[in-house]
Amino acid sequence: MTLLFGLITQLLHVALMLAAGPVLIGAIRLLKARLLGRTGPHVLQPWRDLLRLFRKQPVLAENASWLFRAAPAAAFAAILAAAALVPTFALGMAGGPVADLLVIAGLLTLSRCILALAAMDIGTAFGGIGASREMTFSAFAEPALLLVIFTLALLAGTTNLDVIADALRGGTYGLRVSLGLALIAAVAIGIAENGRIPVDNPATHLELTMVHEAMVLEYSGRHLALIEWGVGLKLLVWMSLITTIFLPFGAAPAGASPLLWLAGLAAWAAKVGVLAAALATFETVIAKMRVFRVPEFLGIALLLGLLAAVFLFVSQGLA
Amino acid sequence: MAAMTLPGLALGGFALFVAALLLVGAAAVARPRFAALGALPLCAAGALLALAYLIGGAHPAAIAVPIGPPGVAMTLAIDGLSGFFLLLLLLAGAAASATALDDHQGEYAATAPFFPVFLGAMALTLLAADAFALVIGFELMSLASFALVLTHHRDEAVRTAALLYIGMAAIGAACLIPALALIAQAAPDLRFATLRAHPPEGWRAVAVLALVLVGAGSKAGLAPLHVWLPPAHSAAPGHVSALMSGAMTKVALYVLIRVLFDLCGPAQPMWWGLPLVLLGAAGAVLGGLRANMEGDIKAVLACSTVENIGLIAIGLGLALAARAVDLGQLAALAMAGALLHAMAHGMFKPLLFLCAGATQHGAGTRRLDRLGGLIHRMPVTTACVLVGGACLAGLPPSSGFAGEWTLFQAVLGAPRIGGIFLQTVISVTALLMALAVALAAAATVRLIGVAFLGRPRSPRAAAAVEAGLPARAGMIGLAAVSGLIGLFPGAVLALAGPAQHLLVGAAMEGRAGGLVIAPQADAPGYAAPAIAALLGLCGVLVAMAVRRYALANGAAGHRRGPAWDGGFGAAPAWLPFGDPLTQYGGASFAQPLRRSLGTTLLAARESVFMPEPGDTRPARLEVALHDPADTHLFQPAARARDALSGLADRMQFLTIRRTLSLMFIALVLFLAVVAAMEQM
Incomplete structure (x- = not known):
């Protein structure tokens, strides 16, 4: 029974992630437009764009190789695999036992590396600049992310997300300074990894200020659609990750009845909605920073992650 | 009849394997192609043997070989640790030998005999069960790889790299041999079985740790003794650097593990x-x-x-x-x-x-x-x-x-x-x-x-x-x-x-x-x-779904056009691959990391030369990097060496009176040392 429930929740979860990714992007765009006093596009506009792009034949540069053609699907598959492992409305999904935090981080890195390679494939300046900056940012974001994982693993004794989420949901550890510091670090890393303001501007039209958009400048048609969908999915993965770990209440426990799934779904939607609203507000009030300031921004996340781990040692040593 | 069991057979096989590789090396002196041709089947068979030995439970076995210093037989042995590293070595060796077959106009011919010797020396290091055999294998490995690095010896950079490499190998030997001697001090002979029973203690153990870290660590590429790797690996041919980087560093790690974990015993402190x-x-x-x-x-x-x-x-x-x-x-x-x-x-x-x-x-x-x-x-x-x-x-x-x-x-x-x-x-x-x-x-x-x-x-x-x-x-x-x-x-x-x-x-x-x-x-x-x-399921499903949707909407396949490149426009006809300056290169890709981390860790400095308007010289961006190990360890060491050799140099110009008195002082000191040793 648990296995069956696990399978059903897993499938429902993947479908939910796939459907909700572009909606999340639409919601953030709408909120930002409203905050700026514009009417803004419909929430489903990203979905309409995606479907339109999927119907278009892509135009490849003359010297594009097979890697360039395969990259969008491969990068999307890596993000989707990570999305399948991050719980949303219910714990104890079929993929739970393999949902290792290091693996999830690795899958997201895999998608980033694939896109960075594809960006270099045409040999344009923009592709190179985007790939170079993206890999630089990740060189600072990943150590910070590992320190957050380190802190969580010290608390829960494992790097398995399902177990960590269940333990934190049970409230075993209460409120901890370490968790607060780790939350701030995780938010900063999430902003950088998803290319949001102040690290990167997802809506920019000036090539020199772009990072992610510069990487995918040569893509069109269904290839671009997959990449755009992947961007939405990745943001949703990060938001779900943060809610699962730091705001764990509401999710249905393993083997719970479908009624609790609905409650979990509502809780998850509310939490992601709050995060989306916070992100939209933050992006409206803050300006994008210079590229060479980003390492400092991520350096703070790094320091907070380190502090979180050390605080934990100190508190455990005193206890 | 222990020798007839699988471990015994495996050990005998590997001993023959080392001998065969050395023979192949000798044969390759006459016919360079023999080197790779002989090494390939030997490595492939050896890898299978190592795999069989490990699967079969990896029970230890030892034999004494009648070669070695006067009156002492050399001991070879195999256990789980050497079996594991032998498997690694031989798999990499088989692939490297296969590639060496692809010899372009005999350019590897000059140093071909050293290739099987290099492989054999590494295997000997792994099989060694006494300090003497270990040192022989390790140093033979250093010398053979030194010769292989020199394959393209007409190139000045290659000679410099090889010189640095052999210098580091000498430092390694100068630390590894005393380390083994310190361990063997309390033991009656040099066999590992005996050394294990007499692990070093106190200051001697600390000295062993430091010496092994330098002796084996320098060969493994452990910081800060890693400076030889980039030049030496660049200088050697591809299949040799493959073995040096993939296998030789691991053999050095094996020596590190063998000495620190095995010979020094489990009773060492946590630090x-x-x-x-x-x-x-x-x-x-x-x-x-x-x-x-x-x-x-x-x-x-x-x-x-x-x-x-x-x-x-x-x-x-x-x-x-x-x-x-x-x-x-x-x-x-x-x-x-x-x-x-x-x-x-x-x-x-x-x-x-x-x-x-x-x-x-x-x-x-x-x-x-x-x-x-x-x-x-x-x-x-x-x-x-x-x-x-x-x-x-x-x-x-x-x-x-x-x-x-x-x-x-x-x-x-x-x-x-x-x-x-x-x-x-x-x-x-x-x-x-x-x-x-x-x-x-x-x-x-x-x-x-x-x-x-x-x-x-x-x-x-x-x-x-x-x-x-x-x-x-x-x-x-x-x-x-x-x-x-x-x-x-x-x-x-x-x-x-x-x-x-x-x-x-x-x-x-x-x-x-x-x-x-x-x-x-x-x-x-x-x-x-x-x-x-x-991952595979996600990839296949996504690709299939996207393809079907495209087919249903008549958008299957793709068209080709000039790169968009932000509207940069097509390159002129005399640049068939586009303007090379508009493509990101290695130096430009590294720039963000060089500025953010390189300035502190590698003392990276960029200097821009921008000519005046009207000047036809090109603008230049110069980048200087300094490895901290080089700046803080090797350059001071080189300066100290120069100072010492300057002092020694002065002795050539002493008057005969001073030279004689110097010799007299040396003699007195020597006798004093001998006397002191007699007292102990």
Whole structure:
């Protein structure tokens, strides 16, 4: 029974992630437009764009190789695999036992590396600049992310997300300074990894200020659609990750009845909605920073992650 | 009849194998092609034998060989540890020999005899069961590889690199031999079995630790003695640098493990692990960062070897520390990470070096700023580079990820060793490891993106030719083995089990199965096959769905057009591959990292020369980098050497009176020392 429930929740979860990714992007765009006093596009506009792009034949540069053609699907598959492992409305999904935090981080890195390679494939300046900056940012974001994982693993004794989420949901550890510091670090890393303001501007039209958009400048048609969908999915993965770990209440426990799934779904939607609203507000009030300031921004996340781990040692040593 | 059992047979086989390789080396003096032709079947058969020995339980066996110093027989032995490293060596050796068959106009002929000797010497080091045989094997390995580095000796840079290399090998020998002598001081003979019974204690143990870290660490590429790797690996031919980087550094690690874990016994203090952890972390970050800065494919790969050796050293250090405080499970996990990553690196790094060699032959250069677009002309090599690159960058589900995952788990468990100081050190180590891994990913993207993707940067690269059949076979073989290790890391850990029992008294029983490797028994872990299946399923489903939707809407296939490039416009006809200046190169890709990390860690300085308006000279951007090990260790050492030789030089110009008095003083001192020794 648990296995069956696990399978059903897993499938429902993947479908939910796939459907909700572009909606999340639409919601953030709408909120930002409203905050700026514009009417803004419909929430489903990203979905309409995606479907339109999927119907278009892509135009490849003359010297594009097979890697360039395969990259969008491969990068999307890596993000989707990570999305399948991050719980949303219910714990104890079929993929739970393999949902290792290091693996999830690795899958997201895999998608980033694939896109960075594809960006270099045409040999344009923009592709190179985007790939170079993206890999630089990740060189600072990943150590910070590992320190957050380190802190969580010290608390829960494992790097398995399902177990960590269940333990934190049970409230075993209460409120901890370490968790607060780790939350701030995780938010900063999430902003950088998803290319949001102040690290990167997802809506920019000036090539020199772009990072992610510069990487995918040569893509069109269904290839671009997959990449755009992947961007939405990745943001949703990060938001779900943060809610699962730091705001764990509401999710249905393993083997719970479908009624609790609905409650979990509502809780998850509310939490992601709050995060989306916070992100939209933050992006409206803050300006994008210079590229060479980003390492400092991520350096703070790094320091907070380190502090979180050390605080934990100190508190455990005193206890 | 113990000699007739499988371990005995295996040991006899390997002893014959070493002898056969030395014979092949002798035969290759007359016919250079014999070197690779003979080494290939020997290595392939040896690898199978090593695999059979490990699967068969890896029971130890020893034989005495009537060769050696007067009156003493040399002892050879095999156990789980040497079997594991023999497997690594011989797999890499088989692939390297296959590639060496692809000899372009006999350019390897001059040093061909040294190739099988190099392989045989490494095998002898692994089989050695007394200090004498170990030193013979280790030094023969150094000398043979020194000769192989000199293959292209007409090149000035090659001679400089070889000189640096042999200098470092001499320093290594000058530390390793005293270390073994210190261990043997209390023992009646030099056999490992005897040495084990008399482990060093007190100051002697500390001296052994320091000497072995320098002696074996310098050969393994442990920071700060890693400076020889980038020049020497760049100077050697592809198949030789493949072996030097993939196998020789591992043989050096084997010596480190053999002495520190096995011969020094388990009764050493906990802090013994700390130097390895700290040096490893420093080397990992330094290597990862330098890999982003180098302009030669092989130098990039060599720097990443420094990074990976650093990661393995962290695992070894944690295993030593955990063993000292009786955390057997944690020690086993750390050791498992170190051995798994050693095996993974021992496969994917030779693969990448073979690809670099193929690039050298196919495109005429290894310099990043002269390559580009090789994916169109060298598809097989590029595919192999992508497999190796995934391992290098530590991306799931590659073998590199499996090794790094296990090492991370050991670091995550290490705070249990205790003490707030150690816990803080471990947190910083975790940070530095993650930084090193992320830097390696950036270096991989830079290496592949600049050299193999994009537009050609020189006519020679535009006309590159694919590697020959033997080289391709070698690369594909290593890529396949790397893939298998990535998918089934538990199988490698099972093969490492006997070695772990020998070293830390526990293995990964119940924690490393065919499907999952886990830090604790009955806990969730890393399920490589499941992750690979999930990725593959997602990829296939996405590709199929997108394709069907495109077909249904009449948008299948694709069109070709000029690159959009932000509206830059097509290049003029005299630039068939576009304007080379508009493409990102190795130096430009590295710029953000050079500015953010390089200025502090590598003392990177950029200077821009901008000519006045009307001046026709081009603007130039000069970048200077300094490895801290070079600035703070080797240059002061070189200055001290010069000062000393200056002092010694003065003795040539002394008057006869002073020379005689100097000799008299020396004689008196010598007699005093002899007298003092008599008293003791």
